[in-house]
Amino acid sequence: MKLVPRVAAAATLLLALAACSDPSAGPAAPAADDTPAAWPSPTARLDGVTLTIWAAQNSNTVPKAVTDAFTQATGAKVEVVTIPDPYEQGVQTKVATGDKPDLAFWQPTASMLTALNARANLQPLDGAPWISSLSPELRDMTGLLDKTRYAALITSPAVEGVYYNKKVFAANGISEIPKNFDDMVEVARTLKGKGVTPFFEMAGDKWATQWWVQVQLADAAKTGLWDRINTGKETFQDATVLEAIKKYKALIDEGLFNADIKTATFEDQGQALLSGKAAMVMQVNSFFGQLQAKAGTAELDETIGFFPISPSGNVGTFIPDQSNALVAFRTGDPKREAAARQLLAYWMGPGYAAFVTDRKTISLRTDVPSPDGVPQALLDAHASLRTAVGSMQALAVANPDLYLNLADMITGSLTPEQVAAATQKQFAQLAKAAGASGF
Amino acid sequence: MPTGQETLTRPATERRAPARRKTPATTGRDRTHPMWFLAPAFAILFVFFFLPTLFNFIYAFTDWSSFKSDIRPVGLENFTSLLSDGTLFGALRITLLYAALVALFQNLFGFGLAVLLEKDTRLNRAARLIFLIPVLMSALAVGYVFQALLKPDGSLNDLLSALTGQQVSIAWLGSTTWTLVLAAIIHAWKWMGLSMLIYLAGLKTIPEDVTEAAHIDGASPWQAFWSIRFPLLAPAVTFNVATALLGSMNGFDIVQALTGGGPARSTEILNIFIYRTFGQGLFAQATTMSLVLFLMVALLAFPVIRLLRKREEIL
Numbered sequence: 206m207k208l209v210p211r212v213a214a215a216a217t218l219l220l221a222l223a224a225c226s227d228p229s230a231g232p233a234a235p236a237a238d239d240t241p242a243a244w245p246s247p248t249a250r251l252d253g254v255t256l257t258i259w260a261a262q263n264s265n266t267v268p269k270a271v272t273d274a275f276t277q278a279t280g281a282k283v284e285v286v287t288i289p290d291p292y293e294q295g296v297q298t299k300v301a302t303g304d305k306p307d308l309a310f311w312q313p314t315a316s317m318l319t320a321l322n323a324r325a326n327l328q329p330l331d332g333a334p335w336i337s338s339l340s341p342e343l344r345d346m347t348g349l350l351d352k353t354r355y356a357a358l359i360t361s362p363a364v365e366g367v368y369y370n371k372k373v374f375a376a377n378g379i380s381e382i383p384k385n386f387d388d389m390v391e392v393a394r395t396l397k398g399k400g401v402t403p404f405f406e407m408a409g410d411k412w413a414t415q416w417w418v419q420v421q422l423a424d425a426a427k428t429g430l431w432d433r434i435n436t437g438k439e440t441f442q443d444a445t446v447l448e449a450i451k452k453y454k455a456l457i458d459e460g461l462f463n464a465d466i467k468t469a470t471f472e473d474q475g476q477a478l479l480s481g482k483a484a485m486v487m488q489v490n491s492f493f494g495q496l497q498a499k500a501g502t503a504e505l506d507e508t509i510g511f512f513p514i515s516p517s518g519n520v521g522t523f524i525p526d527q528s529n530a531l532v533a534f535r536t537g538d539p540k541r542e543a544a545a546r547q548l549l550a551y552w553m554g555p556g557y558a559a560f561v562t563d564r565k566t567i568s569l570r571t572d573v574p575s576p577d578g579v580p581q582a583l584l585d586a587h588a589s590l591r592t593a594v595g596s597m598q599a600l601a602v603a604n605p606d607l608y609l610n611l612a613d614m615i616t617g618s619l620t621p622e623q624v625a626a627a628t629q630k631q632f633a634q635l636a637k638a639a640g641a642s643g644f
Numbered sequence: 645m646p647t648g649q650e651t652l653t654r655p656a657t658e659r660r661a662p663a664r665r666k667t668p669a670t671t672g673r674d675r676t677h678p679m680w681f682l683a684p685a686f687a688i689l690f691v692f693f694f695l696p697t698l699f700n701f702i703y704a705f706t707d708w709s710s711f712k713s714d715i716r717p718v719g720l721e722n723f724t725s726l727l728s729d730g731t732l733f734g735a736l737r738i739t740l741l742y743a744a745l746v747a748l749f750q751n752l753f754g755f756g757l758a759v760l761l762e763k764d765t766r767l768n769r770a771a772r773l774i775f776l777i778p779v780l781m782s783a784l785a786v787g788y789v790f791q792a793l794l795k796p797d798g799s800l801n802d803l804l805s806a807l808t809g810q811q812v813s814i815a816w817l818g819s820t821t822w823t824l825v826l827a828a829i830i831h832a833w834k835w836m837g838l839s840m841l842i843y844l845a846g847l848k849t850i851p852e853d854v855t856e857a858a859h860i861d862g863a864s865p866w867q868a869f870w871s872i873r874f875p876l877l878a879p880a881v882t883f884n885v886a887t888a889l890l891g892s893m894n895g896f897d898i899v900q901a902l903t904g905g906g907p908a909r910s911t912e913i914l915n916i917f918i919y920r921t922f923g924q925g926l927f928a929q930a931t932t933m934s935l936v937l938f939l940m941v942a943l944l945a946f947p948v949i950r951l952l953r954k955r956e957e958i959l
Contacts, residue, residue: 294923301927312884319927325713411906467907468796468815599886606920609909618908630729638926639710 219321244334245543251281254544258285259309261292264528267310267359270563271556273546274399278555282405283548293317294549300326307545313348313356313530316604319639323355323386328533328542330354338570342591347525347599356532357549359560360586361567362525363381363490365416365596366513367534371576373401373484374510382512382519386421389485393461396484403461403486405483406615409468414520414611416487417456421449423515423522423594432598433615437635437643440630442622467616475499477549479508486524489524493582502580511582513589519618521589522595603635700938703931710925722932734909735917736940739893742828742913746892749832751884754839761840762847772844776837786834787901791817794826817903820910827911831898835891840883846880847873875958882952889948893941935956 213462237456239479240513258268258534265287272283286306288295296309297320305326311317331354337342339358367389369382377399383389393403422430425445433439435448436643441447456462463483477483477493486492496505526607531552533545553570561568567587575584598604610624619627637644704722721818726732757775761768778786792800794816806814817823850873858868896915899905905912905920914937922930 227923267876291923297923297925300709301925319711322713468818612906613908616820616908618910634725634926634929636925638707639711 212619220377228549234250240599244332244550245547247425247547247554247556249547251279251544251547253280254541255284256541256544256548257306258283258309259288259296259399260285261310261527262287262606263494264310266563267528268552269550271560274556274559275551278551281548282542292595293320297321300308300534305536307536307541308531308533308548309532310527311356311532312598313358313525313532314599314604315350316598316601316639318348318350318355318600320604323350323353323532326534327355328535328546330357330533330546330549333546333624334356334550334554335557335570338572340569341569343569346523346590348530356530357553358525358530358569359552360529360564361490361583362523362529362590364513364586364589364593365420365487365522365524366490366511366586366589367485368478368488368492368496369485369510369512370478370481370483371508371510373481377386378402382510383514385518386514386516389513390456390461393485397461402463402477402483403485404455404456405463405469405474405486406438406466407471407476408466408470408612408615409473410471411612412608413471413474413488413492414615415608416489417453417523418446418449418607418611419596419638420487421452421516422446422597423520424517426522426596426600427520431595434632435600435602435641435643436641437633437636441605441632442625447587447621447625450611452625453611454621458617471495481508488525490583490586491526491528493580493586497580499614504576505580505582509582511585511589513586513593515594519589521586521593522596523590523593524598540608551624560589602633602641603632603639605629605631605635649690676769679885687763697938700931700935703928705787706928708928708931711928718928722929726929726932726936729916732936735912735914736936738824738910739914739937739940742824742895742899742911743893744893745825745828745837746831747889748884749829750835750839750888750892751881753832753836754884755843757836757840758843758847762844772837772840775840778834779818779837782832783897786830787898790830791902793834797901801923809925818907820908823903823907824911827899827902828892830902831892831895832888834898835888839888846877850876878956878958880951882949882956885947885952886945890941890945893944895935 258272260268265285265502265619268283268285275281276283288299292310292605293312296311299305302319311321318327330348334353335357336354343358343362346358347362348354348358367383374380374382377396379392379395382391395402406417413629422445430439430445434441439445457466463477465473469477470497471492474486474488475492476499478486479496479499493505493509493511494510498509513519515522533542533549536542536545557568557570558573561573565576565578567579567583568575597607605628607624607628610627612617612623613619614624633644673805703715704717705717706715706720707721728842757772761772761775795801796813796815796818800816801812801814804814816826852874854872855868858872863871894915895913896919899913900919902912902914905916914933918933919932920939921933
């Protein structure tokens with residue numbers, strides 16, 4: 206009588222153990238079929254097909270116009286589902302439990318494609334019909350992992366650089382933009398001498414702290430810094446990165462930043478630059494998005510300018526983000542997988558002109574002109590892409606929380622050496638998990 | 645005091661003992677319900693509690709991550725790398741401190757309220773209801789509400805500015821020392837209604853004749869309260885301290901909404917650390933940490949409950 210429940214219990218336990226594999230591995234045996242998939246005609250009928258797009262809170266309105274047009278052209282239904290912030294964590298967790306959309310906004314860098322296990326979870330987009338129409342420098346800039354294309358770039362990738370208040374520069378007699386990093390620091394000292402806050406940083410919200418270190422690494426990135434870090438030949442604790450961190454700290458200690466640097470937020474930063482309370486901000490495109498919510502194009506063109514910066518000159522550091530690109534998932538349903546590719550082909554093909562007009566954003570296609578009303582600072586940021594070098598996010602195999610450690614340095618709980626050590630430790634841990642050799 | 649003495653013994657244990665002796669006899673047909681009625685409850689418990697706990701043990705010894713599909717066993721590697729890392733001990737220390745503070749504040753607040761609102765007047769009933777509302781609120785909402793109140797340009801500073809007549813802009817959640825205490829107070833504020841309810845129930849079960857006898861023997865109200873009624877609350881103290889301590893060790897939502905672990909990770913309790921690690925796709929490492937948390941809660945639970953139970957034995 207007691208045997209039955211025992212056998213049952215043992216059987217369930219065995220079943221449970223057998224189930225101990227990654228559910229995201231999925232039924233579709235991937236890896237083998239990396240042959241480019243067929244690309245359906247962008248406007249072929251898709252009646253009865255429903256596609257799901259995952260988007261973040263800052264990208265969920267991006268697809269609306271394009272998906273409406275797609276529905277009209279093909280009969281497919283498209284649902285945009287907002288995944289709450291932090292978006293990347295939410296998506297990774299869902300995918301790990303086997304939940305996948307047809308398409309999702311995703312940072313198209315190699316490290317983030319690895320984090321999503323692209324080889325198993327994403328459709329390869331090789332042979333996509335729109336690639337040959339993109340501006341040459343953008344074609345293979347990002348979206349690739351081991352030479353396979355997994356992400357479709359839809360908008361101009363973000364660039365790290367300096368947004369400055371033109372009126373503050375003019376009022377203090379600065380007529381030319383700084384030519385390199387040291388030149389910029391000199392300008393900052395001049396401004397400080399005249400009672401202006403030269404730089405505004407937002408350590409309260411933390412994430413922008415890393416740009417200051419990354420732009421200083423632009424020259425080293427050109428000569429293979431990240432390749433060396435990726436293979437363990439160099440570390441964050443070696444001179445190149447450590448010196449950049451120390452320099453950042455020295456500039457803060459010198460008093461070139463806002464007094465409330467420890468608690469200031471992203472919102473404060475936008476306010477400070479727009480009002481002229483501070484002269485310069487080291488930021489990426491999403492910062493300008495915030496300014497656009499506060500002021501119109503005419504006012505922004507008059508007040509805000511952009512210049513890229515690196516130790517040796519005006520070189521930008523590109524960092525494509527989640528709102529710049531889309532990935533298509535392997536859902537195991539060939540019909541929906543093809544429909545997802547078709548939506549991408551429509552978006553970047555016949556639907557692209559309407560898309561850039563609706564979003565007032567820069568066109569990536571050579572045959573589609575950018576719409577009127579794109580602010581000059583954004584055009585300048587886009588123009589800098591031609592010579593820009595990759596950021597840590599774009600070129601490193603893993604993406605450690607450098608920004609968190611830097612924010613801790615600003616609040617005074619870590620030294621530059623500790624920042625470098627903590628970042629390296631986490632980088633090694635992530636690189637090892639990602640299967641990089643040398644860790 | 646023969647009457648008092650009788651009530652002071654624990655009749656419950658005596659009543660429980662014969663019931664236990666009877667258990668073997670009740671296995672026959674005279675049971676009111678067949679045992680398999682337990683099956684649905686156990687099935688749910690099995691799927692949603694035992695299995696995840698079991699997996700928690702298994703995955704902690706693998707290299708499960710979001711980066712690849714196969715999961716390989718790695719032995720104790722996750723544990724050794726965690727133990728060599730100062731971050732885990734930092735998070736553990738903060739978690740324990742947070743739990744201790746919550747247990748302290750929640751019981752102080754709950755006990756104070758219970759004593760204040762003990763009499764069954766209409767006003768007291770209304771007040772009890774109001775203090776119970778935070779218990780029913782979403783913990784995330786509590787965190788966000790207090791975050792908004794305590795911001796440098798939040799309502800609290802506005803109020804202080806209006807009262808003092810000068811601009812007050814204190815960053816209440818900016819101190820690396822005191823933010824943890826504030827978070828613990830907010831956690832305690834949310835749950836104090838529950839502690840109040842349990843202390844109230846405890847106070848209500850103390851028979852009036854015990855206090856009356858004390859008064860007749862010449863005890864002052866102060867003495868009667870601290871020497872007679874307070875010791876009789878021991879079971880309520882056990883329950884309240886244990887639930888507050890162990891519940892807040894598993895805390896996450898309030899702190900996540902309030903500070904997200906900041907400033908400078910001074911409020912990064914273990915669950916926030918686990919959440920961050922999991923979010924980076926390091927699933928196995930996060931699982932290992934949650935196993936460590938599970939073990940720590942278990943290790944702490946037994947001695948704490950035994951200690952508190954010991955206090956009850958004097959009754």
